[in-house]
Amino acid sequence: MSTLTRPPKVATDSPVRRSSPRRAGSRGARKGLLFALPFLLGFLATYVVPIGYAFSQSLREKKSSGLGFGPTRVVFTGFSNFASILGDGDFWSSTLRTLLFSAAQITVMLGLALLLALLLDGVAARTVRFFRAALLIPYVVPAVVSTVMWLFLYSPTGSPLLDLAHRAGTDVTFFGGLNTYLSLGNLLTWQGIGFNMILISASLQALPRELYEAARLDGAREWRIAWSVKIPTSPGSWC
């Protein structure tokens, strides 16, 4: 550590240093590793090791000895778990259900987020700041908390929404059939829309303003600019 306290030498007047760039490189690498160590340890302990453990567990199965009354033992069975998952209808149907649901929900959510981002892109900076913060609140609220909040709104007993609907003379339910997916989709869209809007609006702001001016000179209205300039040219984050 004494090297750190010494005043740094100028590279040009120390030919010895210049002649050994490899050693300097490996020292730099060691320093880099030292800086990365806190992350690396956490990553190994909470990511790599558990996955490795899960993999080693997945190659085993619980077998009860005797006629099923004896103590259970965990025995190595190779890939038999994976083989039975391939034929597991429950697992694949839940995966497929989630995928189909996600496809619909993500399309709606990103469509709305894009619409909001385009609207925000068109208004004054101070308004933008307010709406951006307001729309980001659902994202900042922990998912479980907001779910519990919606749970009360959806609840068959004591939901204020159901109460209102009842007073208006209609009977709605939030669950059963397609309604389950609509309720869940509404909740997830509410949670995710702000964050996605921020990403999209950041990519919209990265666009050069000259493009808009050029479009305006060509006589394009705001929504035409949005449709033909902003959406096709905004890079990366959304298109």
Next chain:
Amino acid sequence: MLTGMFSLIGRLQLFAEPLLLWQIAPESITTDFTPMMEIYDKAFKTGDYQYAAAESLVLAVVTGILAFVFYRVTNRNMS
């Protein structure tokens, strides 16, 4: 399409929301509503850690493949 990719990965890991909603709608949200709920059910209700571990790895691989395909498709559209 970064937003789509993040959303897709997040949705495949959908867990807490349906699990909580299950309390008020146990007949429409089943215990295997999403793959994560199915894994949770296998591991901590049935007690079959080994099968659940294998399921979670399969889900990780499926998610990886889907994310890769999604990335490929949307990037081709871009250029």
